């Protein structure tokens with residue numbers, strides 16, 4: 137009845153919604169396998185089931201999906217209009233990850249008193265506490281929080297404020313699983329959604345905190361520790377951006393983006409293997425990088441999908457601060473390689489069937505033997521990252537690079 141089930145299935149995304157929602161204060165977070173994971177004090181728990189009900193981790197086939205929904209129908213749901221574009225403020229665009237639309241929109245909505253505050257994520261290095269989105273109406277702070285952090289961030293502060301059921305208006309930025317969890321909490325507690333604006337980020341996966349540990353171990357000299365880490369910065373080579381590490385010695389390094397991408401295999405969350413909502417279908421407006429050929433841009437360009445009438449109204453009233461061109465949804469889907477997420481949809485079926493997660497619906501799921509094997513292999517790599525098997529990761533990493541080079545060489549010869 138409680139989130140021990142999510143933890144046992146390794147589906148936790150460290151959002152901390154359960155911990156804030158628990159009426160008995162029975163849940164605390166501890167650091168485990170590169171994540172902050174909830175732990176239930178069984179002496180305090182009364183088995184009310186609230187934590188499991190609001191947990192987005194366990195909900196791999198989000199409750200509003202029907203058995204007969206097929207993958208492409210789900211992906212195309214809730215799309216009113218799409219755009220490619222960027223914000224006209226050069227300073228914000230430079231600090232942001234893509235076109236700076238998220239940060240600029242928040243700044244304008246707060247300045248114009250359309251909303252009281254926004255929940256954004258400022259993160260520079262890992263410490264022994266969960267990284268929580270924080271509430272702010274300070275324009276400088278909001279601008280400093282620009283940029284994507286590929287970490288399992290907590291929305292504890294969002295839930296704590298929503299619980300108060302005040303009449304204030306809030307903007308919430310989040311990945312699809314964070315927004316799913318917040319919406320589950322809102323519906324369970326009958327909180328009105330009309331005062332909330334959900335700005336959703338596209339999301340392929342997040343990396344656990346052992347990723348930052350391996351970067352520090354690989355690139356830090358003796359006695360050097362990471363002071364600041366930027367997952368993607370446009371500082372030297374523009375968009376799509378490389379990573380940047382600043383050590384406590386003052387030394388800094390730009391790390392080629394291929395390093396972060398190659399290490400994803402070991403440090404993604406297990407839950408991400410079953411996630412197919414890459415484009416954030418539950419938000420009011422969702423935002424991602426623009427990977428459409430000929431529209432990519434060194435200064436950074438975004439794609440947005442307007443998903444609700446509230447989102448449409450807001451974009452229309454602030455259109456003058458952005459440079460936006462209408463876009464076809466299908467182009468965004470192709471450029472985001474959305475078909476790859478179909479694999480995750482199949483893995484979700486394997487998991488649902490193996491663990492009887494949805495006893496009534498899963499009877500009809502057909503699962504393929506090959507998918508089961510592929511899933512096991514992917515989970516093996518993740519276990520190396522979770523248990524921080526430094527040498528094995530390094531050997532495997534170098535071996536894979538060598539094989540790829542050999543493959544290219546053979547192709548060239550042939």
Ligand SMILES: Cc1cc2nc3c(=O)[nH]c(=O)nc-3n(C[C@H](O)[C@H](O)[C@H](O)COP(=O)(O)OP(=O)(O)OC[C@H]3O[C@@H](n4cnc5c(N)ncnc54)[C@H](O)[C@@H]3O)c2cc1C
Nearest residue numbers: 232233234235236237238239257283284285339340424425
């Ligand atoms: C984990 C993750 C995975 C992503 N994967 C993809 C992808 O596969 N394809 C794609 O096109 N785009 C992806 N994005 C979105 C993309 O990186 C940009 O965030 C998006 O295009 C918005 O760009 P922007 O310049 O408008 O945002 P910015 O102006 O840079 O603002 C970003 C906002 O997001 C907030 N934020 C940053 N990290 C987090 C976080 N972990 N949780 C909650 N809020 C956060 C910041 O506080 C800031 O308010 C991902 C983002 C994240 C965080």
Ligand code: SF4
Nearest residue numbers: 148149152154191193
């Ligand atoms: S996913 Fe969130 S709600 Fe679910 S167990 Fe993990 S921290 Fe708790």
Ligand code: SF4
Nearest residue numbers: 158181182184185187
């Ligand atoms: S079942 Fe209820 S009391 Fe127990 S941990 Fe979950 S929310 Fe708290």
Ligand code: SF4
Nearest residue numbers: 313339340341408411
């Ligand atoms: S891929 Fe899905 S589960 Fe993983 S962090 Fe992104 S939204 Fe959450």
